[in-house]
Amino acid sequence: MKKALLLCSSHNDLGLVRALRKLGYYIIVTGNRADLPGQKWCDEFILADYSDKEKILEIARKNSIDAIIQCCNDFGVYTAAYVAEKLGLPGYDSYETTLTLHNKDLFKEFAKKNNITSPVSTPFSSEKDALQHLDTCSYPIIVKPTDCSAGNGIHRADNKAEGIKYVQEAFLKSRAKRIVIEPYVSGTQHGFCTFLRNQKVCAICSNNEYSFLNPYRVEIDTYPADNFEIVQNKLVEQIEKIAHILNLKDGIFHLQYIYDGKDAQIIEVMRRILGNMYHVPGNALTGIDWEYWETRARCGLDLSAFPSVVSQEGCFAYKTILAPKNGKIKSIEIPSRYNKHLDSVFMLKQSGDLIENNMSEPVGFMFFCFPDQLTMKKELIESYVNDAVTVE
Structure with missing residues (x-):
């Protein structure tokens, strides 16, 4: 075996x-x-x-x-x-390529050099230099550690005082002790997951990203993304360009982008499965098992049976169950208003468990199937409430 x-x-x-x-x-x-x-x-x-x-x-x-x-x-x-x-x-890009794609400063340098549409970042490995740079910034700005995920250490700064605070925090969060500072880009945030075969995109899965409790940790994804048809061709073209330049292996290539009403600005890329059990609704949307095909790719197995036609059909979503504050969980109760469209629930914690960081510590996930985008947005976004968990 x-x-x-x-x-x-x-x-x-x-x-x-x-x-x-x-x-x-x-x-x-x-x-x-x-x-x-x-x-x-x-x-x-x-x-x-x-x-x-x-x-x-x-x-x-x-x-x-x-x-x-x-x-x-x-x-x-x-x-x-x-x-x-x-x-x-088998199954992996070179170590150097992997570092380039998954470190925000290295990717932004690559994007600028190769005309990939992405906000221009200024990288820093010195806290002193980063703090001095704040005098030259036009606010608001975004401050990010280069090597953290799930929104850790990312903040918008509206003035120099906030910039100083967030630069210091970003350096504390970064294992590599490197950060980037970039202009704040207004717009809606989205995910665009693709599967590469022979450096060509053969499947896509798109979504809208919403953050309520923590503005830099995605809490709700709805599938598919609004207006994905407008940006799809350009994003596919950009991904295939990256794949060709870096000679990428088969498998998942995911990116996050900001849509400003005219263009898609790529803010981050990654070559792995996504958090928040992303592919539970993603599999339902596209009809393929993304983790299965990703596993075959990483094992170096044959991918010739990958579906020739993959389309996005239906309206699906997940909502992260978060505690309203830190403390011991008193009770968890899924509100009855979700019953009509609730498909399943996956719990990570139970009554009596301690929540130490409610801003980023999931209690569980709810997965939904909706009849249309309007109903999905009305129930999850316009009527957003965080009330499934009570804490002592």
């Missing part, structure tokens, strides 16, 4: 676990915790931090693995690409 090394088995990685089981692999999983949801379907657990690429390389060599599977985290992508390159395993 072939062995696959999976770097994590969190709720976001469940589709990868299922795909590996379906494909018949012996699954070795790593992580800092042995009680994650996908653990019960794995064959062996090794306590190890998946961001420690040398430790993971040692484990991969010791176990003579046939494939390495990244997880839903950029540091997992770095490690998987590094190990694959060292061991000659």
Whole structure:
């Protein structure tokens, strides 16, 4: 039996676990915790931090693995690409390319050099230099660590005083101690997930992104994206251009963009599955199993049976269940107003659990199927309420 090394088995990685089981692999999983949801379907657990690429390389060599599977985290992508390159395993871009795409400063430098439509960023590896730069900025600005995900350390600054505060925080959050500062771009935020084969886009999945409790952590996605037809061709053209320049391997290529009413500005790209169990509604929208095909790609397996026609049909969504404040969960109750369109619920926490960071710590997820976009937006966005969780 072939062995696959999976770097994590969190709720976001469940589709990868299922795909590996379906494909018949012996699954070795790593992580800092042995009680994650996908653990019960794995064959062996090794306590190890998946961001420690040398430790993971040692484990991969010791176990003579046939494939390495990244997880839903950029540091997992770095490690998987590094190990694959060292061991000659299939399915991954070069380690250098992986760093270019997943570090905001490196990607922005690449985008500027190759005329990829993206807000121009100024990178900093010195906090002193970044603070001095604030005197030259036209506000508002966005301050971002180069290597964080899920909105960690990202802030809009409307003046220099806020800029100083957020520059200091961004440097604290960044493992690499690098940040970027860029102009704030007004518009709506969206996701555009694609699957590459031979550096060509063969499937898309689009969505609107909404953030309420935490403005820089996506809380609700509705599928498909508004006006995706307007930007689709340009985004596909830009993705295929990136794929050609960097000689990208087959698999998922996802980006986030801001639509200003005229153009799509790419703000971030990544080569991995998405958080918030993104592909539960994404699979329903497109009729394909994105995690399964992503797993085949990372294992270096044949993709010739990938569907020749993939379209977006229907209206789907997820809503992250968040606590209104920190503290011990007193109760969790899904409001009855959602019953008509609620498809399923996946819970991560229960009564009695402690919430330490309610701004970014999901309690669970609700998944929906709607008859049309109007009903979906009215129920989830226009009538937004965060009332499923009560905290003592």
